[in-house]
Amino acid sequence: MNANQAIPALGALAQEHRLATYRLLVQAGPDGLAAGTIATRLAIPASSLSFHLAQLAEAGLVSQRRAGRSVIYAADFAAMNALLGFLTENCCAGEDCTAAAPLCQAGAD
Amino acid sequence: MNANQAIPALGALAQEHRLATYRLLVQAGPDGLAAGTIATRLAIPASSLSFHLAQLAEAGLVSQRRAGRSVIYAADFAAMNALLGFLTENCCAGEDCTAAAPLCQAGAD
DNA sequence: CGTTCATTTCGATATTTATCGAAATGATTG
DNA sequence: CAATCATTTCGATAAATATCGAAATGAACG
Incomplete structure (x- = not known):
């Protein structure tokens, strides 16, 4: 990740x-959801959702x-984990800051 | 977090x-960095950086x-951890998906 | 193999966001 | 308390992004 x-x-x-869509998919797990199902659940037009799904896919956050x-x-x-790791990379210059940030060390090394 | x-x-x-700024600050740790130092390191005009720092602060990602x-x-x-937790919340509807996503379970519960 | 249906693309518009020099601010320091 | 200096605000412009109906696409089903 860069x-x-x-x-x-x-x-x-x-x-x-898109955040609502993504969270719906995170909760749905590997089985995923059909585009139409998402559109219905979020109550947004199919064309608008398609636009947003394309961006999530382009960003590598979702598969189709x-x-x-x-x-x-x-x-x-895997993409989500790579992103989270990137955000915490080299946290506190490698010093121990676990107390202040439990997940901080997760992305170090 | 919502x-x-x-x-x-x-x-x-x-x-x-802003991402470069934030990562610089993550690596700097609790001591932080002066606005001028960041502007110099990233080679961007002070007024532009000020605009970006205001957004990071408004979002609660940095303190001043x-x-x-x-x-x-x-x-x-703490804000970073809350955000990471939010993204993985209710992952896979609570089912075990640790193998596919090491950090996935971290945000559940 | 024509019909159906879910999804995507198109197009036009409105809104938000990024940029950066110049000027203003305001706390600090001698 | 005047001068200095880091930072922020202002303003004008350019670029990117969001919206959604209508039309197009194309895979699937009978």
Whole structure:
């Protein structure tokens, strides 16, 4: 993970509908959800959702696969973990700051 | 942490100079860095940096304090951890998905 | 193999965001 | 208390992003 990958990923998540979509997919797990299901649950037009799903996919945060007539989207957990690791990289210059930031050391090394 | 807090935080990080600034501060640790030092290191105009620092602060990702003539900015590690936790909340509906996503379970519960 | 249906693309518009020099601010220091 | 200096605000401009209906796409099903 580098800044050129992290910026689109963060930007993809920094929007109401995309964040809601992503969290829905995180909670859905590897099975994912059909685009239409997401549109219905979030009550947003299909064309708007398609725009947002494309950005999440472009950022590498979600994968897509076809199932029957539907396109199923699923969160890419490896990408999420890479992003979280990137944000905490070299935390406190490698010093111990576990007390102040429990997850801080997770991304170090 | 909720979406209304997470969106500005993610948006704050989704920009080249702000992400670079934030990572600099994560690595600097609790001591933080003066605004001028950051501007010099990143080679961006003071007014531009001020604009970006204001957004990071508004999003709650950094704190500011005065030291002599300088204003010192420091990463807020608690805010970072809250954000990371929010992104992994209710991962896989609580099922075990540790193998696919090491950090996934960290934010559950 | 024509129909159906979920999804995506298009297009036009409105909104938000980034940039940076110049000027203002305001706390500090001698 | 005047001068200095780091930082922020202002203002004007450019660029990127969000919205959503209508039309197009194209895979699937009978």
